[in-house]
Amino acid sequence: MNNNLQKYEARAKIAKAMSHPSRLLMLDLLQKQELSVGQLTQEVGADQSTVSKHLAILKEVGLVSVRKEGAMSFYQLKCNCLDGFFSCMESVLVSDLTCRQNALK
Amino acid sequence: MNNNLQKYEARAKIAKAMSHPSRLLMLDLLQKQELSVGQLTQEVGADQSTVSKHLAILKEVGLVSVRKEGAMSFYQLKCNCLDGFFSCMESVLVSDLTCRQNALK
DNA sequence: TGGAAACATGGCAATATCGCCATGTTGTGA
DNA sequence: TCACAACATGGCGATATTGCCATGTTTCCA
Structure with a gap:
């Protein structure tokens, strides 16, 4: 039993914040420049409320700032x-794709 | 409206597969060597059934193989x-931590 | 000062996730 | 062949996520 599991909880929270298509898109867009809620x-x-909540999630884990x-x-x-x-x-x-392709041969 | 949103869905699935403490722990352990379900x-x-389902999730997105x-x-x-x-x-x-520390000064 | 614009926040229903128990399925050894 | 070991898979309640509507809150401008 690994009682050091809590060590991974903080990382899991960050990964969870990134595990949504809309949030990934927003993060990607923000790589180029800062953007307003309206633009996003x-x-x-x-x-708009949905986007605002997504941004709150990203802010909560420290991925973005306002x-x-x-x-x-x-x-x-x-x-x-x-x-x-x-x-x-x-x-x-990519590796998964080539793997599936090989499985068809 | 960005109709290219689907582009991020595959990535989001992978991130979601990684967004659980137990699964992160397993991935970390597997970096050193392959492990059986019992060991994990x-x-x-x-x-055991819980771990097995976690592994199925990791396999589904192509992060691990059996x-x-x-x-x-x-x-x-x-x-x-x-x-x-x-x-x-x-x-x-780390950046979030130092940011919160600075906020207290 | 009143109203609109730009965000944030409840609230709620639909859906997904999580973890265990119980039960399959497959392989092994006597 | 039979019992057991090692996993995988239903199933289910508890909990969390998601997205929209409605409604705050703050700022700006006429």
């Missing part, structure tokens, strides 16, 4: 490691 | 990019 809502194509300017909120990335994250996802996808 | 069950400290030897199943990692993944989680945790 446009890109995601969901209700800058308020008047009535608007600009969100920005707080980490610069997303490239590695995305490329890892990509390599898993 | 010992380490995780949950029911090698059957007699009545036993040995699971192994299919990607070598977990280091990057974990270090990204770690840097988010």
Whole structure:
């Protein structure tokens, strides 16, 4: 029994925050520049309240931060490691695909 | 509206598969060597059926593969990019921590 | 000052996840 | 062949997630 399991809970929370298509899209967009809730809502194509809640989730785990300017909120990335994250996802996808292709031969 | 959202769904599935403490622990253990379900069950400290289902989730997205030897199943990692993944989680945790510390000053 | 714009936050129903128990399925050894 | 060991798979209640509607809250402008 590994009673050191709690060690992975903080990491799991971050991974869970990233485990939604809309949130991944938003993170990806934020890699280029900070964006307002309205802009992100446009890109995601969901209700404004939905996007706002997604952003709250990303903020909660420290993936993004907010800058308020008047009535608007600009969100920005707080980490610069997303490239590695995305490329890892990509390599898993590619390796799984070639694996499935080989299974058909 | 970004109708390219589906592009992120496959990645989100992988991230979701990684967004559980027990599954992160198992992935971490499998970085060193392949392990049987029984061994992983010992380490995780949950029911055998629970561990088996966790492994099915990891296999479903192509993160691990199975090698059957007699009545036993040995699971192994299919990607070598977990280091990057974990270090990204770690840097988010650290940056968030220092950020909260600064907020207290 | 009143109203609209930009976000945030309840609330709720639909859906998904989680963990265990019970029960399959398959392989092994006597 | 029979019993057991090692996993996998239903099934189920408890809990969490998701997305929208409705409704705050704050800011700006006429």
